[in-house]
Amino acid sequence: MDDVKGPDTSKELERLVQTYQTQLRRLCCMILKDAHLAEDAVQETFIKVYRGMQTFRQESSEKTWLTRIAVNTCRDLMRSRWFRHVDLSVDIADLPEEACESSPEDTALLELVLRLPLKQREVVLLYYYQNMTMQEISETLHIAVSNISRRLESARKALRRQLEGGMEA
Protein backbone atom coordinates (compact mmCIF):
# COMPACT_ATOMS: atom_id res chain seq x y z
CA MET A 1 0.00 0.00 0.00
CA ASP A 2 2.79 2.41 0.79
CA ASP A 3 3.91 2.46 -2.81
CA VAL A 4 0.64 3.91 -4.00
CA LYS A 5 0.04 6.35 -1.17
CA GLY A 6 1.05 9.98 -1.25
CA PRO A 7 -0.26 13.25 -2.55
CA ASP A 8 0.57 12.57 -6.20
CA THR A 9 -1.29 9.26 -6.24
CA SER A 10 -4.25 10.74 -4.42
CA LYS A 11 -4.44 13.65 -6.85
CA GLU A 12 -4.11 11.31 -9.79
CA LEU A 13 -6.97 9.16 -8.43
CA GLU A 14 -9.12 12.24 -7.95
CA ARG A 15 -8.43 13.26 -11.55
CA LEU A 16 -9.35 9.82 -12.88
CA VAL A 17 -12.52 9.70 -10.78
CA GLN A 18 -13.46 13.19 -11.92
CA THR A 19 -12.85 12.34 -15.58
CA TYR A 20 -14.26 8.83 -15.86
CA GLN A 21 -16.72 8.28 -13.01
CA THR A 22 -19.86 9.21 -14.93
CA GLN A 23 -19.18 7.23 -18.07
CA LEU A 24 -17.93 4.16 -16.19
CA ARG A 25 -21.01 4.19 -13.95
CA ARG A 26 -23.27 4.30 -16.99
CA LEU A 27 -21.26 1.64 -18.80
CA CYS A 28 -21.36 -0.70 -15.77
CA CYS A 29 -25.08 -0.06 -15.38
CA MET A 30 -25.71 -1.08 -18.97
CA ILE A 31 -23.52 -4.19 -18.71
CA LEU A 32 -24.95 -5.31 -15.37
CA LYS A 33 -28.45 -3.91 -15.94
CA ASP A 34 -28.50 -2.95 -12.28
CA ALA A 35 -27.88 0.51 -10.86
CA HIS A 36 -26.90 -0.66 -7.36
CA LEU A 37 -24.44 -3.24 -8.64
CA ALA A 38 -23.03 -0.61 -10.99
CA GLU A 39 -22.21 1.51 -7.94
CA ASP A 40 -20.29 -1.42 -6.45
CA ALA A 41 -18.57 -2.13 -9.75
CA VAL A 42 -17.39 1.47 -10.15
CA GLN A 43 -16.04 1.65 -6.63
CA GLU A 44 -14.31 -1.70 -7.08
CA THR A 45 -12.89 -0.53 -10.40
CA PHE A 46 -11.32 2.56 -8.88
CA ILE A 47 -9.92 0.55 -5.97
CA LYS A 48 -8.17 -1.68 -8.50
CA VAL A 49 -7.03 1.40 -10.41
CA TYR A 50 -5.68 2.98 -7.23
CA ARG A 51 -3.76 -0.16 -6.36
CA GLY A 52 -2.51 -0.62 -9.89
CA MET A 53 -1.41 2.93 -10.68
CA GLN A 54 2.24 2.09 -10.24
CA THR A 55 1.97 -0.86 -12.60
CA PHE A 56 0.07 0.90 -15.39
CA ARG A 57 2.60 0.69 -18.22
CA GLN A 58 0.78 3.01 -20.60
CA GLU A 59 0.85 0.32 -23.29
CA SER A 60 -2.80 1.17 -23.81
CA SER A 61 -4.62 4.43 -23.33
CA GLU A 62 -5.78 5.45 -19.89
CA LYS A 63 -9.40 5.09 -20.99
CA THR A 64 -8.80 1.59 -22.38
CA TRP A 65 -7.08 0.58 -19.15
CA LEU A 66 -9.94 1.82 -16.96
CA THR A 67 -12.61 0.36 -19.23
CA ARG A 68 -10.86 -3.00 -19.21
CA ILE A 69 -10.79 -3.05 -15.42
CA ALA A 70 -14.45 -2.00 -15.28
CA VAL A 71 -15.58 -4.68 -17.75
CA ASN A 72 -13.62 -7.37 -15.89
CA THR A 73 -15.08 -6.18 -12.59
CA CYS A 74 -18.58 -6.46 -14.04
CA ARG A 75 -17.76 -9.95 -15.29
CA ASP A 76 -16.54 -10.92 -11.82
CA LEU A 77 -19.78 -9.64 -10.33
CA MET A 78 -21.83 -11.56 -12.87
CA ARG A 79 -19.96 -14.77 -12.11
CA SER A 80 -20.60 -14.51 -8.41
CA ARG A 81 -23.27 -16.64 -6.83
CA TRP A 82 -24.96 -13.51 -5.53
CA PHE A 83 -25.53 -12.29 -9.07
CA ARG A 84 -26.43 -15.65 -10.54
CA HIS A 85 -28.93 -16.73 -7.96
CA VAL A 86 -30.47 -13.58 -6.55
CA ASP A 87 -32.19 -11.68 -9.29
CA LEU A 88 -31.41 -8.04 -8.63
CA SER A 89 -31.63 -6.91 -12.20
CA VAL A 90 -34.07 -4.10 -12.92
CA ASP A 91 -36.05 -3.15 -15.93
CA ILE A 92 -34.90 -0.09 -17.81
CA ALA A 93 -38.02 1.69 -16.62
CA ASP A 94 -36.82 1.21 -13.05
CA LEU A 95 -33.51 2.96 -13.59
CA PRO A 96 -33.04 6.22 -11.66
CA GLU A 97 -35.38 8.89 -12.90
CA GLU A 98 -33.99 10.65 -15.92
CA ALA A 99 -33.31 14.36 -15.90
CA CYS A 100 -34.99 14.87 -19.26
CA GLU A 101 -37.20 12.62 -21.32
CA SER A 102 -35.75 10.60 -24.18
CA SER A 103 -37.68 9.85 -27.35
CA PRO A 104 -39.50 6.50 -27.58
CA GLU A 105 -37.34 5.53 -30.56
CA ASP A 106 -34.09 6.17 -28.69
CA THR A 107 -35.38 4.36 -25.61
CA ALA A 108 -36.35 1.41 -27.82
CA LEU A 109 -32.80 1.25 -29.17
CA LEU A 110 -31.35 1.28 -25.66
CA GLU A 111 -33.75 -1.46 -24.57
CA LEU A 112 -32.70 -3.59 -27.53
CA VAL A 113 -29.01 -3.07 -26.73
CA LEU A 114 -29.62 -4.12 -23.14
CA ARG A 115 -31.36 -7.26 -24.37
CA LEU A 116 -28.42 -8.35 -26.52
CA PRO A 117 -26.41 -11.35 -25.28
CA LEU A 118 -23.59 -10.21 -23.01
CA LYS A 119 -20.84 -10.83 -25.56
CA GLN A 120 -22.55 -8.64 -28.15
CA ARG A 121 -23.67 -6.09 -25.59
CA GLU A 122 -20.13 -5.51 -24.35
CA VAL A 123 -18.82 -4.89 -27.85
CA VAL A 124 -21.74 -2.64 -28.81
CA LEU A 125 -21.38 -0.53 -25.68
CA LEU A 126 -17.64 -0.14 -26.08
CA TYR A 127 -17.89 0.69 -29.77
CA TYR A 128 -20.95 2.91 -29.89
CA TYR A 129 -21.11 4.28 -26.36
CA GLN A 130 -17.47 4.43 -25.28
CA ASN A 131 -16.45 5.43 -28.84
CA MET A 132 -13.57 2.96 -28.74
CA THR A 133 -11.84 1.73 -31.86
CA MET A 134 -11.82 -1.96 -32.78
CA GLN A 135 -8.18 -2.12 -31.71
CA GLU A 136 -8.98 -0.61 -28.32
CA ILE A 137 -11.87 -3.03 -27.84
CA SER A 138 -9.54 -5.87 -28.78
CA GLU A 139 -7.10 -4.76 -26.06
CA THR A 140 -9.92 -4.33 -23.58
CA LEU A 141 -11.69 -7.65 -24.09
CA HIS A 142 -8.74 -9.75 -25.32
CA ILE A 143 -10.62 -10.70 -28.43
CA ALA A 144 -9.27 -10.62 -31.98
CA VAL A 145 -10.42 -7.66 -34.07
CA SER A 146 -11.99 -10.04 -36.57
CA ASN A 147 -14.20 -11.47 -33.87
CA ILE A 148 -15.21 -8.05 -32.68
CA SER A 149 -16.30 -7.30 -36.24
CA ARG A 150 -18.38 -10.47 -36.28
CA ARG A 151 -20.05 -9.69 -32.98
CA LEU A 152 -20.72 -6.10 -34.01
CA GLU A 153 -22.18 -7.20 -37.30
CA SER A 154 -24.42 -9.75 -35.61
CA ALA A 155 -25.55 -7.11 -33.14
CA ARG A 156 -26.18 -4.54 -35.89
CA LYS A 157 -28.29 -7.06 -37.79
CA ALA A 158 -30.29 -7.89 -34.69
CA LEU A 159 -30.83 -4.24 -33.84
CA ARG A 160 -31.88 -3.30 -37.38
CA ARG A 161 -34.15 -6.32 -37.64
CA GLN A 162 -35.89 -5.46 -34.39
CA LEU A 163 -36.13 -1.73 -35.00
CA GLU A 164 -37.27 -1.98 -38.59
CA GLY A 165 -39.53 -4.92 -37.78
CA GLY A 166 -41.51 -2.77 -35.39
CA MET A 167 -40.30 -4.12 -32.03
CA GLU A 168 -42.25 -7.37 -32.24
CA ALA A 169 -40.11 -8.73 -29.41
Next chain:
Amino acid sequence: MTDQEIRARLHKAADQKLSGLQDDPWLAQRVMNRAEEEEPVMKKKLSLSVVFVLVGILLVGTALAAAIHTDFFNRVFGGETRKDVAEHVEIIDNGKGGLESLFPRREYVTMDAETAERLIGAQVMSEPVTVQMNHHTLTILSAVRDENALVMEMTLENPEGENALVFSQLLNEEKGAYFANDADIFFCVDRAAEMMWVDMEGSTDTCVHLYYYCVFFDDLPDGEAPVLTAMYADQPLSALTDDRGRHVEETPIPAVQAVRTRAFAAEDGAQIALSPFSMKVTLTPACNERGAAMVSGDEEQMIVVPDPDSLARIEIVFEDGSTYTVIDQGGNIDNTVYLCGGLGEEALDTRIVLNRLVEPEKAAKILINGIAFICAD
Protein backbone atom coordinates in the same frame (compact mmCIF):
# COMPACT_ATOMS: atom_id res chain seq x y z
CA MET B 1 -29.56 2.88 -39.87
CA THR B 2 -25.90 3.89 -40.15
CA ASP B 3 -23.20 3.52 -37.53
CA GLN B 4 -23.32 7.25 -36.89
CA GLU B 5 -27.05 7.11 -36.31
CA ILE B 6 -26.76 4.16 -33.92
CA ARG B 7 -23.97 5.94 -32.04
CA ALA B 8 -25.86 9.23 -31.78
CA ARG B 9 -29.14 7.61 -30.73
CA LEU B 10 -27.52 5.28 -28.21
CA HIS B 11 -25.60 8.17 -26.67
CA LYS B 12 -28.71 10.27 -26.47
CA ALA B 13 -30.85 7.52 -24.99
CA ALA B 14 -28.23 6.26 -22.53
CA ASP B 15 -27.19 9.71 -21.39
CA GLN B 16 -30.78 10.75 -20.84
CA LYS B 17 -32.04 7.48 -19.42
CA LEU B 18 -29.07 7.13 -17.08
CA SER B 19 -28.81 10.78 -16.14
CA GLY B 20 -30.51 9.90 -12.87
CA LEU B 21 -27.42 7.95 -11.79
CA GLN B 22 -25.73 10.33 -9.41
CA ASP B 23 -22.00 10.87 -9.34
CA ASP B 24 -20.48 10.24 -5.94
CA PRO B 25 -18.56 13.38 -4.88
CA TRP B 26 -16.71 11.38 -2.23
CA LEU B 27 -15.80 8.44 -4.44
CA ALA B 28 -12.05 9.14 -4.55
CA GLN B 29 -11.89 9.47 -0.76
CA ARG B 30 -14.06 6.38 -0.32
CA VAL B 31 -11.81 4.41 -2.65
CA MET B 32 -8.66 5.43 -0.77
CA ASN B 33 -10.26 4.55 2.56
CA ARG B 34 -11.48 1.18 1.33
CA ALA B 35 -8.20 0.35 -0.37
CA GLU B 36 -6.42 0.94 2.92
CA GLU B 37 -9.00 -0.99 4.94
CA GLU B 38 -8.94 -3.99 2.64
CA GLU B 39 -5.23 -4.22 2.13
CA PRO B 40 -4.63 -6.33 5.25
CA VAL B 41 -7.34 -8.71 4.01
CA MET B 42 -5.71 -9.10 0.63
CA LYS B 43 -2.39 -9.92 2.24
CA LYS B 44 -3.97 -11.66 5.19
CA LYS B 45 -1.51 -13.61 7.20
CA LEU B 46 -2.84 -16.59 9.05
CA SER B 47 -4.14 -15.58 12.46
CA LEU B 48 -2.83 -17.18 15.61
CA SER B 49 -6.03 -19.19 15.95
CA VAL B 50 -5.63 -20.55 12.44
CA VAL B 51 -2.04 -21.47 13.22
CA PHE B 52 -3.28 -23.38 16.25
CA VAL B 53 -5.78 -25.16 14.01
CA LEU B 54 -2.99 -26.12 11.62
CA VAL B 55 -0.81 -27.37 14.45
CA GLY B 56 -3.83 -29.34 15.65
CA ILE B 57 -4.14 -30.98 12.28
CA LEU B 58 -0.51 -32.03 12.38
CA LEU B 59 -1.01 -33.56 15.80
CA VAL B 60 -3.98 -35.68 14.79
CA GLY B 61 -2.94 -39.28 14.59
CA THR B 62 -2.19 -40.55 11.12
CA ALA B 63 -4.59 -43.46 11.34
CA LEU B 64 -7.47 -41.30 12.50
CA ALA B 65 -6.75 -38.76 9.77
CA ALA B 66 -6.65 -41.45 7.12
CA ALA B 67 -10.03 -42.79 8.29
CA ILE B 68 -11.57 -39.33 8.17
CA HIS B 69 -10.05 -38.72 4.74
CA THR B 70 -11.48 -41.94 3.36
CA ASP B 71 -15.01 -40.88 4.31
CA PHE B 72 -14.39 -37.44 2.87
CA PHE B 73 -13.03 -38.82 -0.41
CA ASN B 74 -15.95 -41.20 -0.82
CA ARG B 75 -18.57 -38.59 -0.11
CA VAL B 76 -17.07 -35.74 -2.09
CA PHE B 77 -15.53 -37.49 -5.07
CA GLY B 78 -16.88 -41.02 -5.11
CA GLY B 79 -20.11 -42.84 -5.60
CA GLU B 80 -21.07 -43.16 -1.94
CA THR B 81 -23.51 -40.26 -1.90
CA ARG B 82 -24.54 -40.33 -5.55
CA LYS B 83 -25.53 -42.85 -8.15
CA ASP B 84 -24.85 -42.92 -11.88
CA VAL B 85 -27.45 -41.00 -13.85
CA ALA B 86 -28.61 -41.99 -17.33
CA GLU B 87 -29.52 -39.36 -19.91
CA HIS B 88 -33.04 -38.23 -19.06
CA VAL B 89 -35.65 -35.65 -19.96
CA GLU B 90 -37.18 -33.38 -17.32
CA ILE B 91 -39.82 -30.70 -17.54
CA ILE B 92 -38.40 -27.56 -15.97
CA ASP B 93 -40.88 -25.04 -14.61
CA ASN B 94 -40.25 -21.80 -16.46
CA GLY B 95 -43.54 -20.19 -15.50
CA LYS B 96 -44.86 -20.71 -19.02
CA GLY B 97 -46.10 -24.26 -18.90
CA GLY B 98 -42.74 -25.98 -18.52
CA LEU B 99 -39.68 -26.43 -20.66
CA GLU B 100 -38.40 -29.81 -21.77
CA SER B 101 -34.75 -30.23 -20.87
CA LEU B 102 -32.39 -33.09 -21.67
CA PHE B 103 -30.09 -33.90 -18.76
CA PRO B 104 -26.73 -35.51 -19.53
CA ARG B 105 -25.45 -38.91 -18.50
CA ARG B 106 -23.15 -38.87 -15.44
CA GLU B 107 -20.97 -41.64 -14.11
CA TYR B 108 -19.30 -41.69 -10.73
CA VAL B 109 -16.23 -43.75 -9.90
CA THR B 110 -14.88 -44.40 -6.42
CA MET B 111 -11.12 -44.56 -6.05
CA ASP B 112 -9.54 -46.96 -3.57
CA ALA B 113 -8.78 -45.28 -0.25
CA GLU B 114 -5.04 -45.95 -0.30
CA THR B 115 -4.51 -44.31 -3.68
CA ALA B 116 -6.73 -41.37 -2.76
CA GLU B 117 -4.80 -40.87 0.46
CA ARG B 118 -1.51 -40.90 -1.46
CA LEU B 119 -2.79 -38.36 -3.97
CA ILE B 120 -4.35 -35.74 -1.72
CA GLY B 121 -4.39 -37.01 1.88
CA ALA B 122 -1.55 -34.76 3.02
CA GLN B 123 -3.35 -31.64 1.84
CA VAL B 124 -6.79 -32.36 3.30
CA MET B 125 -7.92 -30.01 6.06
CA SER B 126 -10.12 -31.91 8.48
CA GLU B 127 -10.22 -29.70 11.58
CA PRO B 128 -13.72 -28.15 11.55
CA VAL B 129 -14.05 -24.40 11.06
CA THR B 130 -17.29 -22.80 12.25
CA VAL B 131 -18.91 -19.55 11.16
CA GLN B 132 -21.97 -18.22 12.99
CA MET B 133 -24.55 -16.20 11.01
CA ASN B 134 -27.65 -15.28 13.04
CA HIS B 135 -29.20 -18.64 13.99
CA HIS B 136 -27.31 -20.43 11.22
CA THR B 137 -24.10 -22.31 11.94
CA LEU B 138 -21.92 -23.09 8.97
CA THR B 139 -19.29 -25.73 9.67
CA ILE B 140 -16.57 -26.62 7.20
CA LEU B 141 -15.80 -30.23 8.04
CA SER B 142 -13.08 -30.93 5.48
CA ALA B 143 -11.48 -29.13 2.58
CA VAL B 144 -8.85 -29.71 -0.05
CA ARG B 145 -7.60 -27.48 -2.82
CA ASP B 146 -5.12 -27.00 -5.59
CA GLU B 147 -4.30 -23.78 -7.45
CA ASN B 148 -7.48 -24.01 -9.53
CA ALA B 149 -10.19 -25.34 -7.29
CA LEU B 150 -11.38 -25.87 -3.74
CA VAL B 151 -13.65 -28.69 -2.56
CA MET B 152 -15.32 -28.63 0.86
CA GLU B 153 -17.69 -30.75 2.88
CA MET B 154 -19.86 -28.63 5.15
CA THR B 155 -23.04 -28.47 7.16
CA LEU B 156 -25.45 -25.56 7.56
CA GLU B 157 -27.58 -25.83 10.68
CA ASN B 158 -30.42 -23.86 12.17
CA PRO B 159 -32.28 -25.32 15.17
CA GLU B 160 -35.37 -23.35 14.11
CA GLY B 161 -35.35 -25.01 10.70
CA GLU B 162 -32.76 -24.53 7.99
CA ASN B 163 -34.36 -22.83 5.01
CA ALA B 164 -31.67 -20.54 3.64
CA LEU B 165 -30.95 -22.82 0.69
CA VAL B 166 -33.14 -24.05 -2.12
CA PHE B 167 -32.10 -27.54 -3.14
CA SER B 168 -33.31 -30.75 -4.75
CA GLN B 169 -31.87 -33.79 -6.45
CA LEU B 170 -32.57 -32.21 -9.82
CA LEU B 171 -30.78 -29.01 -8.79
CA ASN B 172 -27.80 -31.17 -7.84
CA GLU B 173 -27.68 -32.24 -11.47
CA GLU B 174 -28.39 -28.77 -12.80
CA LYS B 175 -26.81 -25.67 -11.26
CA GLY B 176 -26.63 -26.74 -7.63
CA ALA B 177 -28.37 -25.40 -4.54
CA TYR B 178 -28.87 -21.66 -4.27
CA PHE B 179 -29.83 -19.12 -1.64
CA ALA B 180 -33.54 -18.50 -1.19
CA ASN B 181 -34.69 -15.00 -2.09
CA ASP B 182 -35.71 -14.42 1.51
CA ALA B 183 -32.50 -15.83 3.00
CA ASP B 184 -30.97 -13.69 5.72
CA ILE B 185 -27.54 -15.22 5.16
CA PHE B 186 -25.15 -15.63 2.28
CA PHE B 187 -21.67 -17.08 2.00
CA CYS B 188 -19.14 -17.64 -0.75
CA VAL B 189 -15.43 -18.15 -1.28
CA ASP B 190 -13.74 -14.95 -2.41
CA ARG B 191 -12.83 -14.66 -6.05
CA ALA B 192 -14.34 -18.00 -6.91
CA ALA B 193 -17.39 -19.39 -8.69
CA GLU B 194 -19.05 -22.42 -7.21
CA MET B 195 -21.80 -25.02 -7.09
CA MET B 196 -23.30 -26.56 -3.96
CA TRP B 197 -24.32 -30.22 -4.07
CA VAL B 198 -26.67 -31.21 -1.25
CA ASP B 199 -26.59 -34.69 0.22
CA MET B 200 -30.35 -35.33 0.17
CA GLU B 201 -30.18 -38.42 2.36
CA GLY B 202 -27.74 -36.89 4.83
CA SER B 203 -29.77 -33.69 5.33
CA THR B 204 -32.57 -33.02 7.80
CA ASP B 205 -35.01 -30.16 8.40
CA THR B 206 -32.51 -28.44 10.65
CA CYS B 207 -29.21 -29.44 9.05
CA VAL B 208 -28.20 -29.34 5.40
CA HIS B 209 -25.21 -31.50 4.55
CA LEU B 210 -23.53 -30.17 1.45
CA TYR B 211 -20.47 -30.37 -0.73
CA TYR B 212 -19.09 -27.10 -2.05
CA TYR B 213 -17.09 -27.19 -5.28
CA CYS B 214 -15.52 -23.98 -6.52
CA VAL B 215 -13.00 -22.76 -9.05
CA PHE B 216 -10.85 -19.69 -8.45
CA PHE B 217 -11.00 -16.71 -10.80
CA ASP B 218 -7.17 -16.60 -10.70
CA ASP B 219 -4.59 -19.16 -9.57
CA LEU B 220 -4.43 -19.34 -5.78
CA PRO B 221 -0.77 -20.04 -5.01
CA ASP B 222 0.36 -22.71 -2.60
CA GLY B 223 0.60 -21.32 0.95
CA GLU B 224 -2.31 -18.89 0.72
CA ALA B 225 -5.56 -19.48 2.55
CA PRO B 226 -8.81 -19.18 0.57
CA VAL B 227 -11.18 -16.76 2.29
CA LEU B 228 -14.84 -17.45 3.03
CA THR B 229 -17.02 -14.35 3.13
CA ALA B 230 -20.21 -14.68 5.14
CA MET B 231 -22.99 -12.07 5.20
CA TYR B 232 -26.06 -11.88 7.37
CA ALA B 233 -28.73 -9.46 8.46
CA ASP B 234 -31.83 -9.47 10.65
CA GLN B 235 -34.00 -9.38 7.54
CA PRO B 236 -33.70 -10.93 4.05
CA LEU B 237 -30.46 -9.72 2.49
CA SER B 238 -32.27 -9.06 -0.77
CA ALA B 239 -34.47 -6.51 1.04
CA LEU B 240 -31.50 -4.34 2.01
CA THR B 241 -30.99 -1.30 -0.16
CA ASP B 242 -27.49 -0.50 1.09
CA ASP B 243 -24.78 -1.83 3.39
CA ARG B 244 -26.52 -0.76 6.59
CA GLY B 245 -27.62 -3.73 8.65
CA ARG B 246 -25.51 -6.16 6.67
CA HIS B 247 -22.81 -7.90 8.71
CA VAL B 248 -19.84 -9.23 6.79
CA GLU B 249 -17.28 -11.65 8.20
CA GLU B 250 -14.23 -13.05 6.47
CA THR B 251 -12.80 -16.37 7.58
CA PRO B 252 -9.58 -17.88 6.23
CA ILE B 253 -10.06 -21.52 5.30
CA PRO B 254 -6.98 -23.37 6.49
CA ALA B 255 -6.64 -25.38 3.29
CA VAL B 256 -3.35 -23.66 2.73
CA GLN B 257 -1.34 -26.35 1.03
CA ALA B 258 -2.18 -26.82 -2.63
CA VAL B 259 -2.29 -30.26 -4.25
CA ARG B 260 0.22 -30.28 -7.13
CA THR B 261 -0.88 -30.16 -10.73
CA ARG B 262 0.74 -31.77 -13.76
CA ALA B 263 1.17 -29.76 -16.95
CA PHE B 264 0.06 -30.95 -20.40
CA ALA B 265 0.52 -29.01 -23.63
CA ALA B 266 -0.68 -29.19 -27.22
CA GLU B 267 1.55 -28.47 -30.21
CA ASP B 268 0.05 -25.03 -30.68
CA GLY B 269 0.82 -24.02 -27.10
CA ALA B 270 -2.57 -24.64 -25.52
CA GLN B 271 -2.14 -25.87 -21.95
CA ILE B 272 -3.82 -27.97 -19.30
CA ALA B 273 -3.00 -28.20 -15.60
CA LEU B 274 -4.39 -31.46 -14.21
CA SER B 275 -4.67 -32.27 -10.52
CA PRO B 276 -6.36 -35.34 -9.02
CA PHE B 277 -9.69 -33.47 -8.89
CA SER B 278 -9.49 -30.46 -11.19
CA MET B 279 -8.39 -29.28 -14.58
CA LYS B 280 -7.46 -25.86 -15.90
CA VAL B 281 -7.67 -25.54 -19.67
CA THR B 282 -6.03 -22.62 -21.46
CA LEU B 283 -6.95 -22.95 -25.11
CA THR B 284 -5.45 -21.24 -28.11
CA PRO B 285 -7.75 -19.72 -30.73
CA ALA B 286 -7.32 -22.63 -33.16
CA CYS B 287 -8.27 -25.28 -30.63
CA ASN B 288 -11.10 -23.17 -29.35
CA GLU B 289 -12.55 -22.46 -32.78
CA ARG B 290 -12.31 -26.10 -33.74
CA GLY B 291 -14.37 -26.95 -30.68
CA ALA B 292 -16.88 -24.25 -31.47
CA ALA B 293 -17.26 -25.60 -34.96
CA MET B 294 -17.75 -29.11 -33.56
CA VAL B 295 -20.57 -27.84 -31.39
CA SER B 296 -22.20 -25.52 -33.87
CA GLY B 297 -21.60 -24.21 -37.33
CA ASP B 298 -22.78 -20.81 -36.17
CA GLU B 299 -20.21 -18.19 -37.07
CA GLU B 300 -20.99 -16.25 -33.92
CA GLN B 301 -19.70 -19.18 -31.90
CA MET B 302 -16.28 -18.78 -33.47
CA ILE B 303 -14.84 -16.78 -30.65
CA VAL B 304 -11.25 -16.48 -29.52
CA VAL B 305 -11.76 -16.24 -25.80
CA PRO B 306 -12.36 -19.82 -24.68
CA ASP B 307 -15.97 -20.47 -23.97
CA PRO B 308 -17.10 -23.56 -22.05
CA ASP B 309 -19.43 -24.33 -24.94
CA SER B 310 -16.43 -24.82 -27.23
CA LEU B 311 -15.16 -27.70 -25.09
CA ALA B 312 -17.01 -30.25 -27.16
CA ARG B 313 -15.15 -33.31 -25.92
CA ILE B 314 -12.52 -33.80 -23.23
CA GLU B 315 -11.05 -37.21 -22.65
CA ILE B 316 -8.21 -38.33 -20.40
CA VAL B 317 -6.37 -41.36 -21.76
CA PHE B 318 -4.40 -43.32 -19.17
CA GLU B 319 -1.23 -45.37 -19.69
CA ASP B 320 -3.15 -48.65 -19.32
CA GLY B 321 -5.45 -47.63 -22.17
CA SER B 322 -8.45 -46.83 -19.99
CA THR B 323 -10.19 -43.51 -20.55
CA TYR B 324 -12.17 -40.95 -18.57
CA THR B 325 -14.64 -39.00 -20.70
CA VAL B 326 -14.91 -35.71 -18.86
CA ILE B 327 -17.28 -34.06 -21.35
CA ASP B 328 -18.85 -35.27 -24.56
CA GLN B 329 -21.44 -32.80 -25.79
CA GLY B 330 -22.29 -34.98 -28.80
CA GLY B 331 -22.89 -38.02 -26.60
CA ASN B 332 -24.53 -35.88 -23.90
CA ILE B 333 -22.09 -37.00 -21.21
CA ASP B 334 -21.04 -34.67 -18.43
CA ASN B 335 -18.62 -36.09 -15.88
CA THR B 336 -17.74 -32.76 -14.30
CA VAL B 337 -19.09 -31.41 -11.05
CA TYR B 338 -18.60 -27.81 -12.04
CA LEU B 339 -17.15 -25.91 -14.98
CA CYS B 340 -16.56 -22.20 -15.44
CA GLY B 341 -14.94 -20.39 -18.36
CA GLY B 342 -13.50 -16.93 -19.00
CA LEU B 343 -11.29 -17.03 -15.90
CA GLY B 344 -7.74 -15.93 -15.18
CA GLU B 345 -6.15 -12.52 -15.61
CA GLU B 346 -6.55 -12.70 -19.37
CA ALA B 347 -9.96 -14.43 -19.16
CA LEU B 348 -8.51 -17.30 -21.18
CA ASP B 349 -8.93 -20.14 -18.69
CA THR B 350 -11.68 -22.68 -18.20
CA ARG B 351 -11.54 -24.44 -14.85
CA ILE B 352 -13.28 -27.72 -14.15
CA VAL B 353 -13.90 -29.71 -10.99
CA LEU B 354 -13.90 -33.40 -11.94
CA ASN B 355 -16.56 -35.76 -10.59
CA ARG B 356 -13.97 -38.33 -9.52
CA LEU B 357 -10.36 -38.59 -8.44
CA VAL B 358 -7.72 -39.34 -11.07
CA GLU B 359 -4.01 -40.07 -10.99
CA PRO B 360 -2.39 -37.33 -13.09
CA GLU B 361 0.95 -39.16 -13.26
CA LYS B 362 -0.77 -42.08 -15.01
CA ALA B 363 -2.40 -39.90 -17.67
CA ALA B 364 -0.73 -40.57 -21.02
CA LYS B 365 -2.49 -37.74 -22.81
CA ILE B 366 -5.57 -35.57 -22.72
CA LEU B 367 -7.70 -35.06 -25.82
CA ILE B 368 -9.68 -31.86 -26.24
CA ASN B 369 -11.78 -31.57 -29.37
CA GLY B 370 -9.53 -34.27 -30.84
CA ILE B 371 -6.31 -32.34 -30.18
CA ALA B 372 -3.74 -34.19 -28.07
CA PHE B 373 -2.17 -32.62 -25.01
CA ILE B 374 1.03 -34.40 -23.92
CA CYS B 375 2.74 -34.16 -20.52
CA ALA B 376 4.96 -31.09 -20.43
CA ASP B 377 6.46 -31.43 -16.93
